[in-house]
Amino acid sequence: MASFDLVVPETAEEAIAALQTLAPGEAAPIAGGTNLLFDLEEGRIAPRRIISLRRLPWRTLDWNGGALTIGSTLPLRSLEDDPEVRRRHPGLYEAVRNVGGVALRHRATLGGNLVRSSPASDLTPMLLALDAEVDLVGPQGDRRVPLDRFLQSSRRTDLRPGELVRSVRLPEARPSAFLLQRVRPANDISQVVVAVAFASSERSWRIAVGGVPPRPTLLPEAAASLGSGRPDPAAVRRAGASAASHSALAADRRASEEYRRRVVGHLVERAVAMVSGGEGFPA
Numbered sequence: 171m172a173s174f175d176l177v178v179p180e181t182a183e184e185a186i187a188a189l190q191t192l193a194p195g196e197a198a199p200i201a202g203g204t205n206l207l208f209d210l211e212e213g214r215i216a217p218r219r220i221i222s223l224r225r226l227p228w229r230t231l232d233w234n235g236g237a238l239t240i241g242s243t244l245p246l247r248s249l250e251d252d253p254e255v256r257r258r259h260p261g262l263y264e265a266v267r268n269v270g271g272v273a274l275r276h277r278a279t280l281g282g283n284l285v286r287s288s289p290a291s292d293l294t295p296m297l298l299a300l301d302a303e304v305d306l307v308g309p310q311g312d313r314r315v316p317l318d319r320f321l322q323s324s325r326r327t328d329l330r331p332g333e334l335v336r337s338v339r340l341p342e343a344r345p346s347a348f349l350l351q352r353v354r355p356a357n358d359i360s361q362v363v364v365a366v367a368f369a370s371s372e373r374s375w376r377i378a379v380g381g382v383p384p385r386p387t388l389l390p391e392a393a394a395s396l397g398s399g400r401p402d403p404a405a406v407r408r409a410g411a412s413a414a415s416h417s418a419l420a421a422d423r424r425a426s427e428e429y430r431r432r433v434v435g436h437l438v439e440r441a442v443a444m445v446s447g448g449e450g451f452p453a
């Protein structure tokens with residue numbers, strides 16, 4: 171591994187300045203390091219400077235009415251341990267609980283997961299279904315970007331040179347469910363992830379699918395077939411069939427296209443039944 175300087179700023183301004191003084195690629199922020207250390211070891215990146223985000227005041231969880239803002243450097247384990255997150259965002263709680271093992275979740279962060287932008291992320295499909303927005307800070311000031319725009323493809327996001335992810339905002343608590351399919355039940359990469367949420371304020375459904383290259387995808391047609399409230403069994407089957415036929419479901423080395431289509435259809439039906447049959451579903 172090539173040598174590098176380690177900088178540990180106390181403020182966002184110092185971190186941005188440390189990023190900016192070098193050309194893109196020559197400086198890299200580190201949060202939990204669970205992805206970045208692999209990239210360093212494998213020589214995928216060779217920065218001259220690493221900027222630790224651990225002292226920035228971003229290990230936070232703030233509720234404002236129904237909206238939740240999650241600081242980008244909060245370890246996933248803290249998110250999982252919060253009883254309000256579990257109660258108000260059951261799908262997000264399940265998604266977080268499925269990331270690696272407990273030791274990994276003590277280090278790994280949401281910001282790192284979003285910036286890595288892995289097609290196999292267990293978190294991004296649920297965050298898409300919850301209409302997450304990403305709050306960014308950078309040399310040109312602050313900006314807020316819908317997650318759907320922020321994620322582009324594997325290792326590619328809308329992050330601009332010198333920018334950092336400060337937090338992720340969820341506009342409202344939503345009845346939600348998260349389901350996945352893996353070859354092995356634990357510590358394996360998901361072949362398919364399905365996330366479903368009901369936006370109570372708009373009375374509309376959101377369905378997202380992940381585990382499939384090049385990135386997680388919202389399925390608006392499948393969601394629309396569920397109507398604006400508790401769907402009947404025929405509507406649930408239509409949503410499953412619509413999701414299963416979506417063009418995003420390609421094959422890769424983890425699963426064939428046919429297998430993914432069958433699993434997605436089945437998981438969407440189950441997840442919708444979990445959400446609409448749950449206690450938090452509005453009358």
Ligand SMILES: Cc1cc2nc3c(=O)[nH]c(=O)nc-3n(C[C@H](O)[C@H](O)[C@H](O)COP(=O)(O)OP(=O)(O)OC[C@H]3O[C@@H](n4cnc5c(N)ncnc54)[C@H](O)[C@@H]3O)c2cc1C
Pocket residue numbers: 198199200201202203204205206207223242243268269270271274277278279280281282283284285286290291292293333334335336357358359
């Ligand atoms: C053994 C193992 C198992 C795993 N299992 C899963 C799994 O089941 N599901 C899953 O979804 N993921 C899994 N992962 C992936 C990984 O844990 C997550 O992507 C994690 O959330 C990354 O967070 P981090 O804080 O460690 O990021 P880091 O490694 O610190 O950073 C990752 C990237 O993001 C950048 N970055 C980090 N924070 C910021 C920020 N605030 N602003 C701008 N850029 C930033 C870094 O420069 C780097 O490019 C696994 C990883 C390992 C090693």
